[in-house]
Amino acid sequence: MSSSASARRADTDEATAAIFAALGDGTRLALVARLSQGSACSISQLAEHSALTRQAITKHLQVLEKAGLVSRRKSGRETLYACQPRPLHDARRYLDVVERQWDQALGRLKTFIER
Amino acid sequence: MSSSASARRADTDEATAAIFAALGDGTRLALVARLSQGSACSISQLAEHSALTRQAITKHLQVLEKAGLVSRRKSGRETLYACQPRPLHDARRYLDVVERQWDQALGRLKTFIER
DNA sequence: CTCATTCGCAACCAGGAGGTTGCCAATGAC
DNA sequence: GTCATTGGCAACCTCCTGGTTGCGAATGAG
Numbered sequence: 001m002s003s004s005a006s007a008r009r010a011d012t013d014e015a016t017a018a019i020f021a022a023l024g025d026g027t028r029l030a031l032v033a034r035l036s037q038g039s040a041c042s043i044s045q046l047a048e049h050s051a052l053t054r055q056a057i058t059k060h061l062q063v064l065e066k067a068g069l070v071s072r073r074k075s076g077r078e079t080l081y082a083c084q085p086r087p088l089h090d091a092r093r094y095l096d097v098v099e100r101q102w103d104q105a106l107g108r109l110k111t112f113i114e115r
Numbered sequence: 116m117s118s119s120a121s122a123r124r125a126d127t128d129e130a131t132a133a134i135f136a137a138l139g140d141g142t143r144l145a146l147v148a149r150l151s152q153g154s155a156c157s158i159s160q161l162a163e164h165s166a167l168t169r170q171a172i173t174k175h176l177q178v179l180e181k182a183g184l185v186s187r188r189k190s191g192r193e194t195l196y197a198c199q200p201r202p203l204h205d206a207r208r209y210l211d212v213v214e215r216q217w218d219q220a221l222g223r224l225k226t227f228i229e230r
Numbered sequence: 231c232t233c234a235t236t237c238g239c240a241a242c243c244a245g246g247a248g249g250t251t252g253c254c255a256a257t258g259a260c
Numbered sequence: 261g262t263c264a265t266t267g268g269c270a271a272c273c274t275c276c277t278g279g280t281t282g283c284g285a286a287t288g289a290g
Contacts, residue, residue, distance in 0.1 A: 013148065017141040024136025025278085026129045033128065036213045038220025044236060056279055058237080063277095077236050077287040085217045088210055095207040098151045102200045105153025140248085159266060171249055173267075178247090192257040192266050235288080240281105247276075258265080 012094075019091045022067035027052065028060045032083065035070060040082035127209075134206045137182035142167065143175045147198065150185060155197035 023029055031046060047057040061081055064070045068087045073080045138144055146161060162172040176196055179185045183202045188195045 013144045014141045017139055017144045019139075020135045020144070021139030024132055024134075024139040026132040027278090029128045029132045029135070033213060033216075036217045036220070038217075038223065042236080052278090053280065054237080055281085059278070079237065083217055085214055088214055088217075092207055092210040092214065095203055095210070098148060099200055099203055099207065101148075102151045102153075102198050102203075105151070108153065142248090157266080167248095168250065169267075170251085174248070194267065232290085233288105234290100236286085238285080239283090242282105243278105243280080245277085245279105248274090250273080251271090253269085255268080256266085259263085260261100 016091060016094045019067050019069065019087045022063055022069055023091070025060070025063075027056075028064055031057070031060060031064065032069060032088075035081060035083040036085070040073070040080040042078040042080055044078075046081070131206060131209045134182055134184065134202045137178055137184055138206070140175070140178075142171075143179055146172070146175060146179065147184060147203075150196060150198040151200070155188070155195040157193040157195055159193075161196070 023032065027050075034046065035041065043054060043058055043061065046061070047054040050057060061070065061072075065072055065081075069084055070081045071084045073082065138147065142165075149161065150156065158169060158173055158176065161176070162169040165172060176185065176187075180187055180196075184199055185196045186199045188197065
């Protein structure tokens with residue numbers, strides 16, 4: 001079954017890395033920031049004030065959707081995208097853990113030195 | 116001067132995207148997790164139990180260093196890498212902001228509906 | 231019905247990311 | 261002094277990414 005702790009950890013790493021990878025692009029990060037403002041937006045709306053083509057925006061939205069960061073919904077001839085905050089939360093928690101590990105390590109080092 | 120809010124926001128987006136991009140790879144994320152355990156490690160140490168070559172690990176470490184996530188220090192013939200938690204903290208705060216925006220948007224929507 | 235919007239699909243392209251191998255220099259161990 | 265470790269540098273390869281253009285299909289507006 002290979003459900004060892006290290007295997008599970010590796011899975012978590014990969015899944016989390018996918019989220020970070022989706023966020024690791026200025027255009028996509030701006031899209032997420034825009035969508036987190038609240039209202040769902042159509043592709044054309046999102047591409048309107050951008051220097052890029054609608055097609056480029058579409059591709060970025062597909063990347064975000066594949067990572068679970070946004071959701072798609074068709075309304076008439078429009079395709080509306082909305083924020084999906086769960087993976088964002090997961091990513092934030094991952095950084096929480098790493099930061100806490102680091103702090104604890106510094107703490108141990110400090111007590112070791114002061115002893 | 117072009118120091119408008121939107122320009123500053125775009126800069127922040129790009130800088131933060133660079134950090135996320137550096138974290139957006141399973142190998143690099145594992146390296147960060149490993150280094151956040153506390154002790155600085157040499158390249159050979161980090162590559163020891165990996166399926167990848169030492170060269171590959173070296174490249175990943177260079178990416179992490181360019182993003183400011185780790186720091187390098189030469190000690191004799193070894194090159195020690197250590198965690199640098201500041202950018203991690205920045206990235207986490209960015210996710211905090213996005214999450215809070217989303218929550219507020221949901222709150223506004225709720226009051227709008229209930230009114 | 232007609233027509234402008236909105237979008238998806240496919241082909242294509244340049245460049246960068248991830249990885250390998252080979253080789254050489256520096257450095258510590260004995 | 262000799263030798264094994266350690267790692268930097270460069271060349272090379274493959275594949276994915278980010279972007280474009282062109283075109284055709286739905287779909288709402290008039």
